Amino acid sequence: MSPGAAGAFAFTLEATDGHARAGVWRLPHGDVTTPCFMPVGTHGTVRALAPSDLAAIDARIVLANTYHLHLRPGEDVVSGLGGLHAFMGWQRPILTDSGGFQVFSLEGMRTVTEEGVRFRSHIDGSERFLSPERAVEIQWALGADVAMAFDHVIPGRSGRAEAEDALERTQRWLVRCRTRHEELARTSRLAPRTQSLLPILQGATFPDLRRQALQGILDAGEWRGLAVGGLSVGEPKPEMRAVLEDLAAVLPAALPRYLMGVGFPEDVVAAVALGMDLADCVAPTRMGRNGTAFTDGGPVNIRNARFRTDRAPLDADCDCETCRTFSRGYLRHLFAAEELLGLRLLSLHNVRYLVRLVARARDAVLAGSFAAWSREWLARYTHRESS
Amino acid sequence: MSPGAAGAFAFTLEATDGHARAGVWRLPHGDVTTPCFMPVGTHGTVRALAPSDLAAIDARIVLANTYHLHLRPGEDVVSGLGGLHAFMGWQRPILTDSGGFQVFSLEGMRTVTEEGVRFRSHIDGSERFLSPERAVEIQWALGADVAMAFDHVIPGRSGRAEAEDALERTQRWLVRCRTRHEELARTSRLAPRTQSLLPILQGATFPDLRRQALQGILDAGEWRGLAVGGLSVGEPKPEMRAVLEDLAAVLPAALPRYLMGVGFPEDVVAAVALGMDLADCVAPTRMGRNGTAFTDGGPVNIRNARFRTDRAPLDADCDCETCRTFSRGYLRHLFAAEELLGLRLLSLHNVRYLVRLVARARDAVLAGSFAAWSREWLARYTHRESS
Numbered sequence: 001m002s003p004g005a006a007g008a009f010a011f012t013l014e015a016t017d018g019h020a021r022a023g024v025w026r027l028p029h030g031d032v033t034t035p036c037f038m039p040v041g042t043h044g045t046v047r048a049l050a051p052s053d054l055a056a057i058d059a060r061i062v063l064a065n066t067y068h069l070h071l072r073p074g075e076d077v078v079s080g081l082g083g084l085h086a087f088m089g090w091q092r093p094i095l096t097d098s099g100g101f102q103v104f105s106l107e108g109m110r111t112v113t114e115e116g117v118r119f120r121s122h123i124d125g126s127e128r129f130l131s132p133e134r135a136v137e138i139q140w141a142l143g144a145d146v147a148m149a150f151d152h153v154i155p156g157r158s159g160r161a162e163a164e165d166a167l168e169r170t171q172r173w174l175v176r177c178r179t180r181h182e183e184l185a186r187t188s189r190l191a192p193r194t195q196s197l198l199p200i201l202q203g204a205t206f207p208d209l210r211r212q213a214l215q216g217i218l219d220a221g222e223w224r225g226l227a228v229g230g231l232s233v234g235e236p237k238p239e240m241r242a243v244l245e246d247l248a249a250v251l252p253a254a255l256p257r258y259l260m261g262v263g264f265p266e267d268v269v270a271a272v273a274l275g276m277d278l279a280d281c282v283a284p285t286r287m288g289r290n291g292t293a294f295t296d297g298g299p300v301n302i303r304n305a306r307f308r309t310d311r312a313p314l315d316a317d318c319d320c321e322t323c324r325t326f327s328r329g330y331l332r333h334l335f336a337a338e339e340l341l342g343l344r345l346l347s348l349h350n351v352r353y354l355v356r357l358v359a360r361a362r363d364a365v366l367a368g369s370f371a372a373w374s375r376e377w378l379a380r381y382t383h384r385e386s387s
Numbered sequence: 388m389s390p391g392a393a394g395a396f397a398f399t400l401e402a403t404d405g406h407a408r409a410g411v412w413r414l415p416h417g418d419v420t421t422p423c424f425m426p427v428g429t430h431g432t433v434r435a436l437a438p439s440d441l442a443a444i445d446a447r448i449v450l451a452n453t454y455h456l457h458l459r460p461g462e463d464v465v466s467g468l469g470g471l472h473a474f475m476g477w478q479r480p481i482l483t484d485s486g487g488f489q490v491f492s493l494e495g496m497r498t499v500t501e502e503g504v505r506f507r508s509h510i511d512g513s514e515r516f517l518s519p520e521r522a523v524e525i526q527w528a529l530g531a532d533v534a535m536a537f538d539h540v541i542p543g544r545s546g547r548a549e550a551e552d553a554l555e556r557t558q559r560w561l562v563r564c565r566t567r568h569e570e571l572a573r574t575s576r577l578a579p580r581t582q583s584l585l586p587i588l589q590g591a592t593f594p595d596l597r598r599q600a601l602q603g604i605l606d607a608g609e610w611r612g613l614a615v616g617g618l619s620v621g622e623p624k625p626e627m628r629a630v631l632e633d634l635a636a637v638l639p640a641a642l643p644r645y646l647m648g649v650g651f652p653e654d655v656v657a658a659v660a661l662g663m664d665l666a667d668c669v670a671p672t673r674m675g676r677n678g679t680a681f682t683d684g685g686p687v688n689i690r691n692a693r694f695r696t697d698r699a700p701l702d703a704d705c706d707c708e709t710c711r712t713f714s715r716g717y718l719r720h721l722f723a724a725e726e727l728l729g730l731r732l733l734s735l736h737n738v739r740y741l742v743r744l745v746a747r748a749r750d751a752v753l754a755g756s757f758a759a760w761s762r763e764w765l766a767r768y769t770h771r772e773s774s
Contacts, residue, residue, distance in 0.1 A: 089712040
């Protein structure tokens with residue numbers, strides 16, 4: 001964090017209802033009410049959507065990918081163009097991941113040492129190197145509100161030995177990330193940065209490792225928030241929920257909690273129920289581009305022939321431009337004719353659906369009725385899922 | 388035209404300056420100030436743009452394709468969904484072409500008789516038939532403000548015999564189109580339609596055939612406008628200009644004149660100089676998707692490496708969302724990363740560029756300075772074209 005930024009990352013917990021929480025996270029580029037869903041802008045753009053769309057549907061914070069932006073156009077270019085907010089034309093908060101998840105996904109193209117990860121660019125095959133220090137430096141240059149620590153990510157169904165090894169390395173890397181981040185805050189000659197660095201809690205699906213990791217993070221210093229990583233990476237869903245349930249009892253209440261990579265509606269509601277405040281996923285935009293729309297009655301595939309002459313909106317409960325303007329029949333036509341507008345309109349609706357979903361969850365927490373609300377929502381959502 | 392529609396298609400010529408004209412064409416869904424550029428929505432969507440985008444950049448009228456909408460989703464579906472305006476979510480005027488241009492472009496897949504054109508769908512190979520009556524019926528069902536007569540289109544460099552033959556057929560077909568259109572206006576059980584049918588002037592690049600075609604059209608009855616077809620289809624540009632120059636002296640001043648298929652900036656300005664009021668083309672959206680942006684300094688390809696770190700807007704003179712929000716460096720990045728948003732942002736700018744260009748031409752006509760304005764514009768536009 002840069003000097004003078006005290007208070008810029010204050011998190012206020014407004015209410016709890018069971019494990020579920022409602023709060024406000026103050027970030028340099030604006031307030032994020034929680035629970036919050038964060039759409040993913042991999043290359044500095046939430047696919048098919050303009051920042052004006054995202055503002056219109058009240059998205060509060062967007063995630064951008066350090067790995068992708070480092071490779072193309074490069075953090076020097078983004079910095080030279082005024083930093084990520086100016087680059088993307090998005091003046092609300094931005095969070096960057098550390099690139100860890102991406103480089104550890106490059107099977108067979110990477111070498112991991114204690115120093116860092118050597119890998120080849122998926123774009124041009126050039127050799128690259130990411131370390132805790134480099135990941136922090138790149139994110140500093142990009143200039144997001146929130147940066148993530150560089151962690152050692154392992155597959156979802158890894159064994160205990162592998163999980164322990166990765167966890168210990170993540171812990172050592174966290175200290176290096178923090179040291180470098182504090183140095184940058186003191187010495188950087190870039191335009192003033194007010195950036196918070198968040199640790200990532202690993203430990204796979206082993207409750208004791210998760211608790212040990214949490215202790216390590218809390219021992220390493222004060223933090224402005226905490227991310228839960230290494231979930232939603234292929235493990236069975238009950239295992240993910242068990243980990244979150246166990247963590248709910250021990251996570252510090254005062255910190256906002258970010259569950260990484262979770263974004264299907266049912267998973268987001270489950271995460272909120274287990275005390276998570278923030279989640280991100282490409283699901284709404286990716287599903288939208290495939291023609292699948294989220295609705296309270298479950299996912300709907302607009303390519304289905306039964307929508308050919310359907311005058312109804314995609315989702316009668318939704319207030320997005322797609323649902324206010326077009327019929328299902330027209331949206332189906334756009335997908336049949338492979339028109340670009342279809343990709344955009346369903347992406348817009350799906351992100352709006354998740355933004356509204358967490359806003360409704362928040363209202364329920366504030367009203368003390370979260371359990372009933374989420375039960376009713378889930379019954380309706382899953383009832384028609386298979387139809 | 389349906390009963391009671393008197394005045395709904397009034398064209399008011401406000402000023403002339405040389406051959407160039409400024410006017411207002413009143414259509415059922417709104418006024419079209421002329422000269423006007425009409426973006427093309429082939430499948431009932433201007434590619435990559437939403438109707439809200441088109442309204443924001445002040446597009447006044449959109450073209451949709453009868454051939455494409457007949458094949459998919461079918462005019463019955465469009466009609467059942469409330470007609471083309473409701474279908475597309477566009478409440479301003481719409482013009483539909485007759486499908487003639489498309490079916491005559493299907494080399495080797497069509498048979499032309501006096502009755503009409505038998506052809507195979509490019510989508511599923513099914514056999515289809517379009518005739519003057521069918522083309523008018525389909526357009527009636529679609530419900531555009533302006534429908535086009537079904538004409539016999541020939542390649543741009545056809546010989547005189549072929550041109551004469553097509554012209555005579557077009558003339559006979561025009562009478563059949565009109566008869567059917569008048570029947571529909573009297574008998575249709577569809578929701579009330581207020582639609583005007585426009586004849587298309589053919590005659591290739593033979594001035595005497597063009598004049599003969601004009602006489603035939605005027606002899607066939609009263610019209611609310613007149614289209615010039617068969618140009619911009621491969622003939623040398625000087626030949627197109629010679630035809631327009633010759634026609635400028637003989638076209639009735641009281642009718643709006645629509646030059647079909649013209650849409651590169653230099654061609655639009657030349658068409659306005661020769662007395663045309665309306666033009667359409669896919670060029671702005673197609674070029675935009677290729678990364679080419681129209682500017683007063685000539686076309687710019689945003690993929691060029693020199694824009695990598697360019698903080699300037701795409702076109703400093705432009706007021707569109709693209710130019711108000713993003714740097715050239717970011718737009719280049721979107722194309723390098725093959726992001727959908729790039730296609731949309733350059734399409735939006737290019738359509739706005741043409742809408743602004745004709746608005747500037749209109750202002751010059753009203754000020755009596757069109758010749759000087761167009762000379763200066765062209766000098767600047769072509770000066771840097773090769774850079």
